[in-house]
């Protein structure tokens with residue numbers, strides 16, 4: 001059950017690879033020996049119960065929570081100790097849980113701040129983002145803090161895309177959204193993957209995430225307990241019983 005399934009996906013070169021990572025807060029170790037890979041141009045889903053350590057893993061990958069041991073490689077280089085802004089510069093971009101943004105700034109200013117990390121190329125991307133997120137165009141001059149939950153999640157994702165990521169780390173993007181908006185978020189994620197962005201997706205909506213995923217991991221209590229293709233895990237007995245309401 002812990003055997004990673006051999007597949008064409010896992011044989012592709014890994015854009016992002018985590019080897020034996022340990023991380024936590026204060027005296028508490030949350031991640032115990034976690035190893036995962038995100039192959040170039042694929043979508044990898046991570047599912048698991050509350051408190052399993054999924055957010056901690058993404059924060060460690062973003063350089064916000066330090067790794068206590070283990071290694072992280074991204075795009076051919078070791079980044080284990082790299083500062084978080086330097087990871088963003090290299091194209092490893094986190095959309096954190098809870099849609100953090102600059103609430104007093106307008107929608108457009110939020111996008112400009114993010115795009116600014118890429119200079120002229122970043123600013124040139126903003127109109128294209130408004131094409132992909134039409135609701136944000138209609139709200140462009142409003143303070144981000146005045147948007148609905150779904151609109152804020154769109155903005156959080158659009159901000160990350162403004163940076164032009166090679167790899168996107170998404171933490172529960174559909175959380176708390178109405179079904180129609182969940183559909184919209186998942187179709188944006190699928191679309192971004194089709195454009196070639198590699199995506200690591202943490203989702204409470206395991207069914208939707210696994211349906212979209214090339215590869216997937218199940219985490220429990222700070223460890224990876226299962227891995228395989230999205231299709232394999234979507235039909236795995238233990239996954240169905242624990243996460244798919246089977």
Ligand SMILES: Nc1ncnc2c1ncn2[C@@H]1O[C@H](COP(=O)(O)OP(=O)(O)OP(=O)(O)O)[C@@H](O)[C@H]1O
Nearest residue numbers: 025028030048049050051052053054055056057097
């Ligand atoms: N800032 C923090 N300080 C101390 N402990 C923390 C902190 N953040 C998370 N933890 C603990 O780390 C463990 C893993 O939490 P984490 O948020 O990574 O899990 P998760 O899988 O993302 O859960 P959820 O599905 O609820 O989002 C939990 O026991 C949690 O209480």
Ligand SMILES: [Mg+2]
Nearest residue numbers: 054055056097
């Ligand atoms: Mg979490």
